[in-house]
Amino acid sequence: MRKYFFYLLVVCTAINATGTLFGLFGSMAWWLDLFAHFYLHMMLAGVLGVCATWLVRQKGALFAVNFIVILVNAIVVLPYFLASSESVENANVKLVAWNIHYTNNEVDLGIKYLQQANADIVVIAEPTEIWREGMASLQDIYPYQFHNPECDNVGCAISLLSKHPWKSVQTKKLVSDTPPVIWAQFDSVNGSGPFATVAVHMRKATDEDGAMRQNRQAKELGKITASFNVPFLLVGDMNATPMSAAFNTFLSETETEQPDKAWFATWPTVLGKFGIPIDHVLTKGKISVQVKLGPSGGSDHFPLDIMVAMP
Numbered sequence: 094m095r096k097y098f099f100y101l102l103v104v105c106t107a108i109n110a111t112g113t114l115f116g117l118f119g120s121m122a123w124w125l126d127l128f129a130h131f132y133l134h135m136m137l138a139g140v141l142g143v144c145a146t147w148l149v150r151q152k153g154a155l156f157a158v159n160f161i162v163i164l165v166n167a168i169v170v171l172p173y174f175l176a177s178s179e180s181v182e183n184a185n186v187k188l189v190a191w192n193i194h195y196t197n198n199e200v201d202l203g204i205k206y207l208q209q210a211n212a213d214i215v216v217i218a219e220p221t222e223i224w225r226e227g228m229a230s231l232q233d234i235y236p237y238q239f240h241n242p243e244c245d246n247v248g249c250a251i252s253l254l255s256k257h258p259w260k261s262v263q264t265k266k267l268v269s270d271t272p273p274v275i276w277a278q279f280d281s282v283n284g285s286g287p288f289a290t291v292a293v294h295m296r297k298a299t300d301e302d303g304a305m306r307q308n309r310q311a312k313e314l315g316k317i318t319a320s321f322n323v324p325f326l327l328v329g330d331m332n333a334t335p336m337s338a339a340f341n342t343f344l345s346e347t348e349t350e351q352p353d354k355a356w357f358a359t360w361p362t363v364l365g366k367f368g369i370p371i372d373h374v375l376t377k378g379k380i381s382v383q384v385k386l387g388p389s390g391g392s393d394h395f396p397l398d399i400m401v402a403m404p
Contacts (some may be wrong), residue, residue, distance in 0.1 A: 104207040188397075197392045213257060260287075262276070285403040294330045310368050331372065347377075353383060357395075359397070
């Protein structure tokens, strides 16, 4: 039995080490970049591997490989856990960004959360007709609502809610077979200066076509954000983790930065803190941000509860 356990350990260690190596070269191919989303899990698998080598009394090469796997993955992922999400001073705008998942029918639960969150601006990805009906009940809180219901039956729709009037609002599907984008410009919210909010839902990059369309989305979004002459926030489900080459490409194309670098595992909710961060808030300009996670409300994503300080 010990012999078979040893063989299984060798195979698992080889797979984990290969995945770690692949993730480091994510910029070379879309499929390599998929491994970059799971550095945390490969690190934890390495810890289990080290423990297992002690059980089978293999303290040589197998132990060393697992230790190196832990070290490499830790170098990548631990800075996100060590980063603290500090309170912002003089916060004057609050946002909620949430992928509610188009199969989620817990509308009452979701609407209750939005009421309690009491944000100034809300970005909702994948709303269906029943969710838009639920959001209509919030007209007293959010009199300004803008929806793009395109292909809501497969999770492409997107909505923007605001307590405050926008100077302008637009929506567009930037690339075929991808979710649309909504962007709005505000003159002022709670004493802030002019700024813009861009609501996004990036295409999944789980195959070559999806990765190509996600990359094209980033380029087209960059054209939109380049037209702003005010600070802006870019929020939503980006279907990429900060460790991936795709995420860094997105930052480059939109000329944004990630202001709060703490680890916020938003998906899937069933894994809790052991999920991966694919929902984000990015900024350009003099904007300070503090992020917290809200309740799942029946979705497979946790919402981002975002406090913003703008001059």
